[in-house]
Each structure stands twice: as structure tokens, then as C-alpha cells.
Amino acid sequence: MSGQTTEQRERPGSLWRHRDFMLLWSGETISQTGAQISLVAVPLTAITVLHAGPTEVALLTALQYAPVILITLFAGAWLDRHRRKPVLVVTNLIRFALIMLIPLSYLTDLLSLGLLYAVTFGVGLLMAVFDVAYVVYLSSLVSRDQLIEANAKLEGTYSIAQIGGPGIGGVLVQAATAPVALVANAATCLFAALAFVGIRKQEVVAAPEGERPSMRAEIADGLRAILRHRVLRMLAVQAALFNLFEQIVLTLYLLFGVRELRLGAGQLGLILTTASVGGLIGVLLSGRAAAAIGTGRCIVISMVVSAAGLVVVPFAPATPVLAVVVLVGGFVVYGFGLGIFSVHSLSVRMAQAPPELLGRITATFRLLIYGTIPIGALLAGVLGNVFGVRAAIMLGAVPLLVLSTLFWFSSVRHADLSIGGDR
Numbered sequence: 001m002s003g004q005t006t007e008q009r010e011r012p013g014s015l016w017r018h019r020d021f022m023l024l025w026s027g028e029t030i031s032q033t034g035a036q037i038s039l040v041a042v043p044l045t046a047i048t049v050l051h052a053g054p055t056e057v058a059l060l061t062a063l064q065y066a067p068v069i070l071i072t073l074f075a076g077a078w079l080d081r082h083r084r085k086p087v088l089v090v091t092n093l094i095r096f097a098l099i100m101l102i103p104l105s106y107l108t109d110l111l112s113l114g115l116l117y118a119v120t121f122g123v124g125l126l127m128a129v130f131d132v133a134y135v136v137y138l139s140s141l142v143s144r145d146q147l148i149e150a151n152a153k154l155e156g157t158y159s160i161a162q163i164g165g166p167g168i169g170g171v172l173v174q175a176a177t178a179p180v181a182l183v184a185n186a187a188t189c190l191f192a193a194l195a196f197v198g199i200r201k202q203e204v205v206a207a208p209e210g211e212r213p214s215m216r217a218e219i220a221d222g223l224r225a226i227l228r229h230r231v232l233r234m235l236a237v238q239a240a241l242f243n244l245f246e247q248i249v250l251t252l253y254l255l256f257g258v259r260e261l262r263l264g265a266g267q268l269g270l271i272l273t274t275a276s277v278g279g280l281i282g283v284l285l286s287g288r289a290a291a292a293i294g295t296g297r298c299i300v301i302s303m304v305v306s307a308a309g310l311v312v313v314p315f316a317p318a319t320p321v322l323a324v325v326v327l328v329g330g331f332v333v334y335g336f337g338l339g340i341f342s343v344h345s346l347s348v349r350m351a352q353a354p355p356e357l358l359g360r361i362t363a364t365f366r367l368l369i370y371g372t373i374p375i376g377a378l379l380a381g382v383l384g385n386v387f388g389v390r391a392a393i394m395l396g397a398v399p400l401l402v403l404s405t406l407f408w409f410s411s412v413r414h415a416d417l418s419i420g421g422d423r
Contacts, residue, residue, distance in 0.1 A: 170269010
């Protein structure tokens, strides 16, 4: 009987019966979906209500991701010392309050770009802390042999939310105006906070032995661990460059659709929603793909596939029906590649990172790979003003495809899930 229980526990999918993990997973899923809704609703609020142009839209995106640069490393070191569950709850409650300021100010005729900038930066700050906290908290919630499975589930869910959430946001904007649609985003923050409160397992933070190093020294430990590990180092470079050029395309996508293709918010949202189908297929096939060609090859090939999908975007014609067809095809392919990439890149990273440095490595990775997003967003604004929106999207998509193809020759192609391997 005990042997059967062990077999069931180790069998893939066993985390479906892990109550605390399911609460963490559901809270993270709804939280990320809400965050992705805002990726459509906030820029469309600026574009349709406050008449923002490329520079203002780019600044909004930059302010959302700038906190990753400012606070992530400190958050990682701090979270290695303190309980993480309260952080998950509190960050979502404050996000709820901040996000609600936008629809309330809109309904009272007090909405301004300044307020939109301030709320965006504040929410970005909270998300930067939250995103590190949930990854680190996971290590205390499940056993070591379940860690890769759990991260694959969480990252797969995030990939789907990242692609499908904006589609939901577009539909809500079409039905209720952009600022009012953000009420749904605020509601997801409350739901997530309640889910995290329901987790029962007591969190234990190990007391330091002897004198604890300074926070600066602990941050440096996480950075050195990545720079000295050839696979982790290249994964960080790979993802950072991908995010840089990808963000040029994504920052200008809504402006491109509204101003040049004459598509409505609902149409633009539905295009992104159909892309979630590609992400779901990618996540579901990620295990079979790795078994067929290897984990490392899945990572590098999936980046090329995802980049190829984005190259299609600037070729969308001004005819609305044809534009929808082209954009749907491009984003489905983009989502398919992103789904496979996200699952396997995180699995490799978690398998090969030293467990005692998990918080700091997670934070450092987020700084390195997400720190390029605000740069890409600002670059999108410059390119859009100088060359026009369609040409600027092309200038983001083509280099992305070229660089993704070149990474075939990197050490990531030979990466696997061996614990601490490939140094």
C-alpha cells in the first residue's frame, strides 16, 4: 500500500492533489491573468481617453518594468531572510487599491497621464517583489523532487496568461471602456490574496549560522552564481535580448492596430486571445518535444519559432479582415514557441541553480532578463516617432529572429535537467 502511495506521489501530475500548491497555483494564475489584462487596458486608456502617442505609450511600458531594475536584487536577498506568504498577500491587496484609482478617477473626471504613470510604476514595483516571492516560496511548499514539475506548471500557466490575458482585456475594453475594464484586474488581486491566505503549511525561514553577510554581499553571490555557470549565463543573455526586441513589437502593437489597421479594441483583444491557443499547445507538447529532441534544443528552437511569429506582425495589410488573419497566424506561432520556451528554460534554471541561492538567483535572473523590457519600450517610442510604427515593429522583429537563430550555437543547446550540471 505504501509503495503504491509513493508511486502516486512521484507520478507526473501528482501535484493536482497537493492542496497548498493548488492554492498557490490558482492565486498565481489569477494574479498573472489580471496583470496581463492591464497590459491592454492601461495603454488603451492612454490612447483612447488621454490621446497618447508613441512616446507616452512607450513611457507607460517602461514605468511598468523599471521597478525590476530598481528593487529586484534587494527583494531577492530580503526574501531569502523573511517569510514570503505575507508578501504574496500584501502585494496583491495594495495592487487592488492602486488599480482601482484608475476607474474611480475616470468616473470622476480626474484621470490624467500623470496618475496613470504613478499607478503603473507602483503596480510594477509590487509585481517585481511578488514575482520573486512566489518562486522562492514554492521551494518551501513542495518537496525537492516536485520542484521542476511545479515550476513547469506555474510557468506554463504564466505563458498562457501572458498571451490570453491581454485578449480578455481587449474584450472588456470593448464592452466597458478601457479604464472601467481595470475593475476586473483589481478583482483578480483580491481573489489571489484570498487564495494565498488559505495556504496552511507553516513557512520556516532558516536562522543564519554565525554573522550574516551584508545584503550587498548576498546579492553579489547570486550574480556570481549566474555569471560563472555557462548555461545559466547564456540563458540570461538569451532571454534578455529576446525581451529587448520582443518589447519593441509588443509596445507598438496596440498603437499599430488602432491607428494604422483601424481595428477595434475587441478585435485586437481577440487576436491575442487566439494566440493563447498556440501557447497552450506549446505547453502541452513541451514534454514530448523534449523527449524527441532534448531540452536544450527545445529552448533554442522554440525561440526561433516564437520570433518568426512576431516577424509576421508588421506585414499585416491595412484591410481589416486580412489584417486579422495575418495577426492571428503570427501570434499563434509566437505563443506556441513561447509556451515551449518558458517551460523548459525555467526547468533548466531551477534544476541547475544551487538551492541555497534560489531567491538571489531568481531575483538576479529577473533583473537581467526583464531589465531590458523598459529599454525596449523606450526604444520603441523613439523608433516609432522617427520611422513610423510599422517600420519600427519591423526593426524589432527582424533582429529578434536573427539573434534567436544565432543562439543555436550556444551552450544552451546542450542543456539538460541534471541537478547542478553543465557548469
